[in-house]
Amino acid sequence: MSENPTPNKDPQGNPWMKSLFIWAGILLALILFVQIVDGGSRSSAGAGAIAYSDFLNRVDEGSVKEVAIGKEVISGKLTSGESFKTNAIFDPELPSRLRQRGVNFSGEPEQTTSVWLILLYQSLPFLLILAIAFFVMRQMQKNAGSGAMGFGKSKAKMLTEKHGRVTFDDVAGIDEAREELQEIVDFLKDPTKFARLGGKIPKGALLVGSPGTGKTLLARAIAGEANVPFFTISGSDFVEMFVGVGASRVRDMFEQAKKNAPCIVFIDEIDAVGRHRGAGLGNGNDEREQTLNQLLVEMDGFEANEGIIIIAATNRPDVLDPALLRPGRFDRQVVVPRPDIEGREKILAVHMKKVPLAPDVDARTIARGTPGFSGADLANLVNEAALLAARMGKRLVAMNEFELAKDKVMMGAERKSMVMTEDEKKSTAYHEAGHALVSLHVPGCDPLHKVTIIPRGRALGVTWNLPERDRYSMSMKQMKARLALCFGGRIAEQIIYGPDELNTGASNDIQQATEMARAMVMEYGMSEKLGWLRYRDNQDEVFLGHSVARTQSISADTAKLIDDEVRRLIEEAEATARKVLTENLDQLHRLAGALLEYETLNGEEAKKAISGDDIGRDDTDSKRLVLPTAGSSIPTTRKPRGGGIGGAAPQGA
Incomplete structure (x- = not known):
């Protein structure tokens, strides 16, 4: 995002290739040194070398033509023209023997070695050692963040243009968050605009939102718009097992940021290092707390860090230390929410630019x-x-592909190869038809979107209801309707097959209904007998990997009253669902038959099937394997359906 060059960038090319050439040169020098040192001791080795006794025998035979006598080697030529050499041995009789045989002989001239060459031979090992030491130290300084000498160096990385510049045009659906952060961009572009009136730009901004809402993308867009250096680091990169390392990395990170000011430092998942000090069931983490203390000092201590803006992201703001959130450090908390329907349409438009679309695709x-x-x-x-x-x-990508992809993302992939018996398939059809029929007849239920008996994920079938618009709260009428919807499948099976043939398929429906009824009584004040009191805390504690709800201390009489009210809501929901299915039994049979024939129906097709109209589809072939059964009994041990009712649960459900 910045036009400034990346620090430690190798201008000569690929640093890996450069290191390879350096090590190859060092290895070649070592080989040359060994050859020089060892060459003298093996100078007599090679082609034409003979033993001294053989040399004397050949002299006596008269086959030696000429000889050159040196201090260490005797060389010469035979009468056949072949050269030879042998090691010299102190032999005073050799000259007279050569003279008797008429061999021409002479002394080998002494080779004078240069003083500089001798100095080079003797200093070469020391030069090699110094070169290797210099190379190793240079590499350690260059890779200070990853080497042993750079254990306390910051791991923050600077993003540049090659990483892809992101601007606010690439961020959609979170307009309010963009507006709050626009001031930071304006300040980085023109600081005098705010300084003229005595205003100071916030030193830090905390982006809070659920995973996947675009916190990191928004931070990159700020740097892209302001066109300033952008350092990014994760909160977990600070903390190590050794106390003091994280604090050292924080200091080094701010030192780098000062050299590139004005700049932005983005700390992702800051809750890894910024958790509340002194909290927890055990002793405090000294390393994490020292790292947090150093971060607090650097953000707002005695030394001001002008031009450095800290942007952090987390989805757990409740666990952060209060000192980190005070004004002067993280001055602003920018909520990055899940987008509404307008925001989702804009986000889809951004991502659809890269995909060739068919004319029938409608982002809305x-x-x-x-x-x-x-x-x-x-x-x-x-x-x-x-x-x-x-x-x-x-x-081209058509609307049908988007519908199939949406079903896969929300409900799981289809398991068309799953082998089911006819009884299992029929029981699943009546179960999902019961859910769908209750949703169509009970006021307050969301409109029916789709019902299928094709297994998806861990569910044997899914009934999917979608609200007409984005919903942020639920009324008591809507929650009671959803409770009745949960029991539509179990009661439909009970009506068709009798109470003795109930199976485990409704376990998830019962779980959802129980949790919702208990929340209505203990959290939402929807019980006249208990009044508008809250009997359960907001937060859950995580103990040994399990979420444990913290319940206020209540008396035994109150606990019994809570259980009675939960049971009352459940029984009312069961009665509502039973009444709908009993009064519309013929519609239940027609809808289950359509599901057995088509396997998947949308909301309009389900309404046509209930009224007995022709659905108007020819895809009646089933791709799943169905095993015939001799009887009509329903197995009581099957996989839980899990997804008795589908769709995204609104807030408060």
Whole structure:
């Protein structure tokens, strides 16, 4: 994002290739040194070397033509023209023997060695040692953040243009968060605009939001708009097992930031290092607390860090230390929420720019059918649709691919190869038909979007209801309707097969209904007998990997009253669902029959099936394997359906 060059960038090219050439040169020098030192001792070795006794025998035979006598080597030529050499031995009779045989002989001239060459030979080992030491030290300084000498160096990385510049045009669906952060961009572009009136830009901004809502993307967009250096680091990069390392890395990070000011430092997942000090069931973490203390000092201590703006992201603001959130450090907490339908439409438009779309694709329709989706979820949806179209060999991504991708993301992949018996398939059809029929007849239920008996994920079937618009709260009427919807499947099976044939398929429905009824009584004040009191704390504690709800101390009489009220809500919901299914039994049979024939029905098709109209589809072939059974009994041990009711649960449900 910045035009400034990256520090420690090697201007000569690839640093890996440069290191390879340096090590190759050192190895070659070592080989040359060994050859020089060892060459004298092996000078007599080679072609034509003979033993001294053989040399004397050849002299006596008269086959030696000429000889050159040296201090260490005797060389010469035979009468055949072949050269030879042998080691010299002190032999005073050799000259007379050569003279008797008529051999021409002479002394080998002494080779004078240069003084400089002798000095070079003797200093070469020391030069090699110094070169290796210099190279190692240089590499350790260059890679200070990853080497042993740079254990306390910061691991912050500077993003540059090659990483892809991101601007506010690439961020959609979070307009309020963009507006709050626009001031930081304006300050980095023109600081005098605010200094003229005595205003000071916030030193830090904390981005708070659920995973995937675009906190990191928003931080990169700020740096891209301001066109300033952008350092990024994760909160876990500070903490090590050795006390004091994290604090050292914090100091080094701010030193780097000062050299590149004005700049932005982005700390992702700051809750890894900024947790509340002294909290927890055991002793405090000294390393983490020292790291946090150093971060607090650097952000607002005696020495002011002008021009350095800290942006941090977390999805757990409740666990952060209060000293970190006070004005002067993180002055602002910018909430990055899940987008509404308008925001989802804009986010889809951003991601759809990279995908060739068919004319029938409507981003508004897709946005309406994806309540609760974050920006990352929508990006994944577009990618899944593109991959699905590619597998089918299509050149354009049509609306059908987006619908299939949405079903896969929200409900899991279809398991068409799953082997089911006819009784299991029929029981699943009546179960899902019961859910769908209750949702169509009970006021307060969300509109029916889709019902299927094709196994998806861990569910044998899914009934999917979607609200007409984004919902941020639920009324008592809507929650009671959802309770009745939960029991539609179990009661439909009970009506068709009798109470003795109940199975484990409704376990998830019962779990959802129980949790919702208990929340209505203990949290939402929807019980006249208990009044508008809260009997359960907001937060959950994590102990040994399990979430434990903290319940206030209540008397035994109050606990019994809570259980009675929960049971009353459950029994009312059961009665409502039973009444709907009993009065509309013929519609239940027609809808279950349509599900057995088509396997998947949307809301309009389900209404046509209930009224007995023709659905108007020809895809009646079932791709799943169905095993015939001799009897009509339903197995009582089957996998839980899990997804008795589908769709995203609104807040407060």
